[in-house]
Amino acid sequence: MAVAERRERERIARREAILDAAQRLTAEVGYQALRMDAVADAAELSKGTIYLYFANKEALCAGVASRLIDELLPVLEKNLAKTSSGLDAVQQVLQTYFDFTREHPHHFRFAVSWLSSGERMDDSTEAFQLYRERVGHVLQHAVTAIERGQADGSVRLDVDPLPQALQLWSSMLGVILINLNKESVSQRLPMPVDLDQVVNVHIEAMARALARKERS
Amino acid sequence: MAVAERRERERIARREAILDAAQRLTAEVGYQALRMDAVADAAELSKGTIYLYFANKEALCAGVASRLIDELLPVLEKNLAKTSSGLDAVQQVLQTYFDFTREHPHHFRFAVSWLSSGERMDDSTEAFQLYRERVGHVLQHAVTAIERGQADGSVRLDVDPLPQALQLWSSMLGVILINLNKESVSQRLPMPVDLDQVVNVHIEAMARALARKERS
DNA sequence: TGCCCTAATGACCGTTAGTCAGTGGCTGAC
DNA sequence: GTCAGCCACTGACTAACGGTCATTAGGGCA
Structure with a gap:
């Protein structure tokens, strides 16, 4: 199942992309002022998707x-x-x-x-x-x-x-x-x-x- | 102006009463979980009144x-x-x-x-x-x-x-x-x-x- | 071709700090 | 005694934000 492997790679890559966005924003404003909407925007994803990768x-x-x-x-x-x-x-x-x-x-x-x-x-x-x-x-x-x-x-x-x-x-x-x-x-x-x-x-x-x- | 003095005393007393309520609640749940509505309830005042005595x-x-x-x-x-x-x-x-x-x-x-x-x-x-x-x-x-x-x-x-x-x-x-x-x-x-x-x-x-x- | 499964969506919800137009009762001038 | 005005007070409302979920899009497989 090469498809499952590719899916797994894509999943990890997306997770990293979300982290990239979050890290960039956090460096600017800090954790407390970090807004989940802003992370979603920066990662070019919807907010719901962020919650598919991180519990909260x-x-x-x-x-x-x-x-x-x-x-x-x-x-x-x-x-x-x-x-x-x-x-x-x-x-x-x-x-x-x-x-x-x-x-x-x-x-x-x-x-x-x-x-x-x-x-x-x-x-x-x-x-x-x-x-x-x-x-x-x-x-x-x-x-x-x-x-x-x-x-x-x-x-x-x-x-x-x-x-x-x-x-x-x-x-x-x-x-x-x-x-x-x-x-x-x-x-x-x-x-x-x-x-x-x-x-x-x-x-x-x-x-x-x-x-x-x-x-x- | 005895009225003004009484008003001032009452104002201080009310402030203290709010603090009493807030202190009691804080001891139970802490500052972060302290709810302004709960303070108002405990002090038997409306929430708006709390903000007349404390900025936030x-x-x-x-x-x-x-x-x-x-x-x-x-x-x-x-x-x-x-x-x-x-x-x-x-x-x-x-x-x-x-x-x-x-x-x-x-x-x-x-x-x-x-x-x-x-x-x-x-x-x-x-x-x-x-x-x-x-x-x-x-x-x-x-x-x-x-x-x-x-x-x-x-x-x-x-x-x-x-x-x-x-x-x-x-x-x-x-x-x-x-x-x-x-x-x-x-x-x-x-x-x-x-x-x-x-x-x-x-x-x-x-x-x-x-x-x-x-x-x- | 059509079914299914997964990823993704975004409108929506609940909570809570803070606001403000409105109310009523006390005061003091007359 | 009356009443205009002031002031403490009210509570419904707003805004902000973390988190949810019914719905949709699209790739893969029979």
């Missing part, structure tokens, strides 16, 4: 998010390869993730709303499964960096790699969240602040907290 | 949030009075804020969406001004704790109190965000994790990063 708006967004986080992993691995110690690698994971969110702020906002969605978001779809897996890979790099540091003597031995990696990840999440919205946050705070500086302060603080010996 | 849903939520954060400040001050050193006070600020968000998870979610809203949210209303001011007070306590630690020798001298307080605040934000959604986050991660432990790991790490001397 969130599943579509997860599809876009999966594509983006795919771009992060090779960059992260390239940067990690250059590091001289485990502690250096820890800092590199944080810095690379930060740089990535600067390039793709909407992706980060989506990740935050996904993580904080509670029961609201139905993430049982295939697109979410994939996204979840990718996030796990990033976290695994942090765990590995800590273990490497404990092996090479740059990271203190009394930290537990997995909880510590989660601490690094979640605290970085907060710092990035604030930095990403620095214009509005600094307006919204009563004191003057330099929120770019805070990112460096944070990465430095994390390094001090993990370092085996007091750093200069 | 966000302003109403900011009103509720202001009330809640008002509860935090006295508790924080009480807890800080018991601390034995500046470093201890830093930890107490973090712990108290964490405990508060456990009691009022919806408030925290609102704060996060406010901070990450970018241009979306119009926070020029009076309710937001007040809320902003209160958040500033909490931050100020963190700054003061660091300065106190530098004075009493518990905190290293090479940290700049304001950026460091912002680092503490924003990183704690991320850790709390993850903890608040721990059920869904742990489901969504491919590895098993204890997210309550991560909060303690974080506060410990922060203390190590700020401590003047290596802690045991």
Whole structure:
């Protein structure tokens, strides 16, 4: 049945075309302002068709998010390869993730709303499964960096790699969240602040907290 | 004009009654699921009337949030009075804020969406001004704790109190965000994790990063 | 040629934030 | 005491948007 195979290829191609359109629009306006009608228009399809390929708006967004986080992993691995110690690698994971969110702020906002969605978001779809897996890979790099540091003597031995990696990840999440919205946050705070500086302060603080010996 | 004064009192009382209703409902369902019709029903007013007292849903939520954060400040001050050193006070600020968000998870979610809203949210209303001011007070306590630690020798001298307080605040934000959604986050991660432990790991790490001397 | 199956359509629905022309009761001038 | 005017309040209405479904188009197979 060559017909069935062609149909399957066409189906995948159409799905990718929808994702292309959604990704383009998302880069402009973000996930929350993304309109399903606009996606349909941009993909030159009717709205109903979008729902033949994605269960709902969130599943579509997860599809876009999966594509983006795919771009992060090779960059992260390239940067990690250059590091001289485990502690250096820890800092590199944080810095690379930060740089990535600067390039793709909407992706980060989506990740935050996904993580904080509670029961609201139905993430049982295939697109979410994939996204979840990718996030796990990033976290695994942090765990590995800590273990490497404990092996090479740059990271203190009394930290537990997995909880510590989660601490690094979640605290970085907060710092990035604030930095990403620095214009509005600094307006919204009563004191003057330099929120770019805070990112460096944070990465430095994390390094001090993990370092085996007091750093200069 | 005793009439004008009575009118003003009534206006304030009505506003408070609306806030009462909104706060009650918010505690049940959260800000996002709060329906303006439901607020109107609960306050025994028509929906239009709600909009005579609050510009929009966000302003109403900011009103509720202001009330809640008002509860935090006295508790924080009480807890800080018991601390034995500046470093201890830093930890107490973090712990108290964490405990508060456990009691009022919806408030925290609102704060996060406010901070990450970018241009979306119009926070020029009076309710937001007040809320902003209160958040500033909490931050100020963190700054003061660091300065106190530098004075009493518990905190290293090479940290700049304001950026460091912002680092503490924003990183704690991320850790709390993850903890608040721990059920869904742990489901969504491919590895098993204890997210309550991560909060303690974080506060410990922060203390190590700020401590003047290596802690045991 | 004609039947069938799949992909695609777009008018339609439900929900919900926000609006506005209309109502009624209190006030204060006369 | 009367009544014009003001003001708080009303609730039906609109707009926007995510999601649905009865219907249609057209390629493939007997």
